[in-house]
Structure formats: structure tokens, C-alpha cells
Amino acid sequence: MRGRGGAAAKGGQDGQAGEAGGSGQGSGAGRLRRFRGPQNRNLxxxxxxxxxxxxxALFTYVPLAWSVYLSFFDAHNTVSPTDFVGLDNYVSMLGDHAFLSSLGTFLLFTAFIVPTTYVVSLALALMVNRLRFAQAFFRSVFFLPTACSYVVAALIWKLSIFNGVRFGLANTVLGWFGADQTAWLSTSDPPWYWLVIVTVRLWLQAGFYMILFLAGLQRISPRLYEAAAVDGARPGWQTLRxxxxxxxxxTSVAVVLLLVINAFQAFDEFYNLLSDARGYPPYARPxxxxLYYTALGQEQNLGLGSAGAVILALIIAVATVVQARWFGLGRKED
Known part of the structure; x- marks a missing residue:
């Protein structure tokens, strides 16, 4: 009896152990199935x-985090500094007249490029949307400059259209009418370089925002225009308004937000249009x-440049939030 009882107890323990092992394997398999998802969709x-x-993560978030880290150190000619300076870099940047002047350049550039691009892209969208034939062709033609590199476009504007005093398409056209030749990029009084910078950016980005407006226009029900015509609304400005x-x-809110953010990030057209063998001129520095010359110039002050980049990122974030709140982005329509 004792032997039978011991054997039964041992068998029961083995069975419990087997059940526990089976339940452990089952729970592991269940977790694996949940991780994979139905039909391995998660994988x-x-x-x-x-x-x-x-x-x-490697090429965006890690460099951003490291830039914030560098902004609290004295980082001359090194990306692994040891001299902690706290907020000194931020105080220096906010007290730097050249940095504040660059922010003023951005504001002026924004005042030019945002309304101009908005009006031109909306006008293109309205015209393309009214076409009854070859709409896809004209949509592609106007969108095509978006695929062009900013560097290439800036060099074309600089070397072919607004080149020097005696050369370039713009001066050739002026010569036909007997007008004086103009040094478009090397004179600051009057500041003709703004015409060059704004037109190249306008050519590059108007097609992209035209596509956004086209998508918005195609979402408008034709019944609204029919009802307006029945009520006596005249086509044209009255219907548009x-x-x-x-x-x-x-769509307009999204376009304005994107235009302002892109204006903050202006670099290629300014640098490639205005810089030459002598360097960059003291005017029109976005x-x-x-920050490029601060961090990668002669001093290579990466700490000071990183602090300026953080300040610029905070300004972009605040400006975006303020605009979104002002325009009511995300608010339910009445």
C-alpha cells in the first residue's frame, strides 16, 4: 500500500509538472502569436x-538629442566636449546682434514668400481645376519644378537668368527696352537680390501647394455652386469669396503653416545665390x-551653433502652435 501510494503521489506530481510545463509553453506560444498578429501582420x-x-532614429532623433546636449557645453572643434557652461550659449545667442538680424531676415523673407506662394498656387489650382481637357498634363507641368533640387535651381537663377551686369536673361530683356543693366545679387541698395530669392523659391514650391489646393477644390460639392447660382450669386469673385x-x-491653414515652417528652413537658395569665392555677404543671412557659419566656420563653435539651432526649433514650434490656435486647426466646423 505504501508503495502504491508513493507511486500515485509521484505520478500526480509528474502530471502537475507536465501541466505546468504545458501551460508555460502554451502561454509562450500565445504571446508569440499575439506578437505576430493575425496572419503575421505585425511581422x-x-x-x-x-x-x-x-x-x-539614427539620422534624426539621435543628432537632435546630441545637438541639445552640445548646447550646454563649450564645444569648440569637438563633438565630445567636457566643459559644461550651462545656459551661457543660449544667453550669448540671444544677445548676438547678428543672430537677431538673421531672424529679421527670416521675417522679411516670410512676408514676401508666404502670401506670394499662397496666391500663385491658389490661382494655378483654380485654373487647372476649370480645365476640361489636358488637366493631367498641366498639373504635371506645374508640379514638375518641385522635383528639382534647390541647389540646381539656385545656380540656374544665378548663372543664366540673373547673371552679372552684362549677361543673363533678365539683363538681356531689360536691354531690349533700353533700361540700365542691374547687378541683381551684388547690390543691396536697392535690394534686388530679394527678387531673385523669392522668384526661385516661388518657382520651386508653387506646384506642390497647387496640388494641395486642387485636392481641396475637388472635395467641394458642385451642388453648392448650383445652389449659389439659383440664389443669384455671380460666378467669379463673389463665388470665390x-x-x-x-x-x-x-487646406489654407495647412498651406500657410507649411509655408512658414519652410521659410524658417531656408538655406540652399540663400547660400548658393549670394555666396561666392569671397564668402557670404553681410546682408540677407537667414x-x-x-548657424552654418557659426558651427562650421573658422571658430567651429558647435556649442554656440547648437544653442542657436535649439532656439530656432523652439521658435518654429511656438509659431506653429500659435498659428494653429489662431486659425482653429483641428476645431470642428460649425
Whole structure:
């Protein structure tokens, strides 16, 4: 009896151990199935998104975090500083007249480029949307400059259109009418360089915002225009003002936000248009050009440049939030 009882107890313990092992294996398999998702959808998701997420972390978030770290150190000619200076770099940047002047250059550039691009891209969208034939062709033609490099476009504007005093398409056309030749990029009184900078940026980005407006226009129901015509609304400005623009409100807010953010990030056209063998002139320096020379110039003050970059990022964030609140972005329509 004792032997049978011992054997039974041992068998019961082995059975419990087997059940526990089986439940452990089952829970592990269940977690694995949940991780994979139905039909391994989670694995496919990470297979496609994983490389992009890794690249985004390595080439965007890690450099951003390291830039913030450098802004609190005296980092001359090094990316691994040891001399902690606290907020001294930020105080120096906010008290630097050249940096404040670069912010003024940005404000002036924004005052030129934002309304101009908005009006031109909206006008192009309205014209393309009214076409009854070859709409895809004209949409592609106007969008094509978006694929052009900013550097290439700036060099074309500088070397072919607004080149020197005696050369270039612009001076050739002026010569036909007997007008004086103009040094477009080397004179600051009057500041003709603004015409060159604004036109090259306008040519490069108007097509992209035209596509956004086109998408908004195609979402407007034709019944609204039919009802307006029945009520006596005349086509043209009256219809545009009371129907089209209110229906494009969300698109307009997004376009303005993107235009302001892109204006903050202006660098390629300024640098490639105005710089030469002697360097960059003292006028028309946007924030990124100034920070470029601060961090990678003769002194290579990476700490000071990083502090300026953080300040610029904070200004962009605050300006974006203020604009979004002002325009009511995300607010439910009445």
C-alpha cells in the first residue's frame, strides 16, 4: 500500500509538472502569436516600417538629442566636449546682434514668400481645376519644378537668368527696352537680390501647394455652386469669396503653416545665390546660414551653433502652435 501510494503521489506530481510545463509553453506560444498578429501582420508591419524607424532614429532623433546636449557645453572643434557652461550659449545667442538680424531676415523673407506662394498656387489650382481637357498634363507641368533640387535651381537663377551686369536673361530683356543693366545679387541698395530669392523659391514650391489646393477644390460639392447660382450669386469673385475660400479653410491653414515652417528652413537658395569665392555677404543671412557659419566656420563653435539651432526649433514650434490656435486647426466646423 505504501508503495502504491508513493507511486500515485509521484505520478500526480509528474502530471502537475507536465501541466505546468504545458501551460508555460502554451502561454509562450500565445504571446508569440499575439506578437505576430493575425496572419503575421505585425511581422510584415515591422518588416516595412522597421528600416525607416531605425533610419529616422539614427539620422534624426539621435543628432537632435546630441545637438541639445552640445548646447550646454563649450564645444569648440569637438563633438565630445567636457566643459559644461550651462545656459551661457543660449544667453550669448540671444544677445548676438547678428543672430537677431538673421531672424529679421527670416521675417522679411516670410512676408514676401508666404502670401506670394499662397496666391500663385491658389490661382494655378483654380485654373487647372476649370480645365476640361489636358488637366493631367498641366498639373504635371506645374508640379514638375518641385522635383528639382534647390541647389540646381539656385545656380540656374544665378548663372543664366540673373547673371552679372552684362549677361543673363533678365539683363538681356531689360536691354531690349533700353533700361540700365542691374547687378541683381551684388547690390543691396536697392535690394534686388530679394527678387531673385523669392522668384526661385516661388518657382520651386508653387506646384506642390497647387496640388494641395486642387485636392481641396475637388472635395467641394458642385451642388453648392448650383445652389449659389439659383440664389443669384455671380460666378467669379463673389463665388470665390463666399463659397470656394470658406470651403478651402482647412487646406489654407495647412498651406500657410507649411509655408512658414519652410521659410524658417531656408538655406540652399540663400547660400548658393549670394555666396561666392569671397564668402557670404553681410546682408540677407537667414538663421540657418548664420548657424552654418557659426558651427562650421573658422571658430567651429558647435556649442554656440547648437544653442542657436535649439532656439530656432523652439521658435518654429511656438509659431506653429500659435498659428494653429489662431486659425482653429483641428476645431470642428460649425
Amino acid at each position: 510584415w508591419f515591422w518588416a516595412f516600417v522597421g528600416p525607416f524607424a531605425i533610419g529616422l 463666399h463659397i470656394t475660400l470658406p470651403q478651402l479653410r482647412a 538663421p540657418l546660414v548664420y
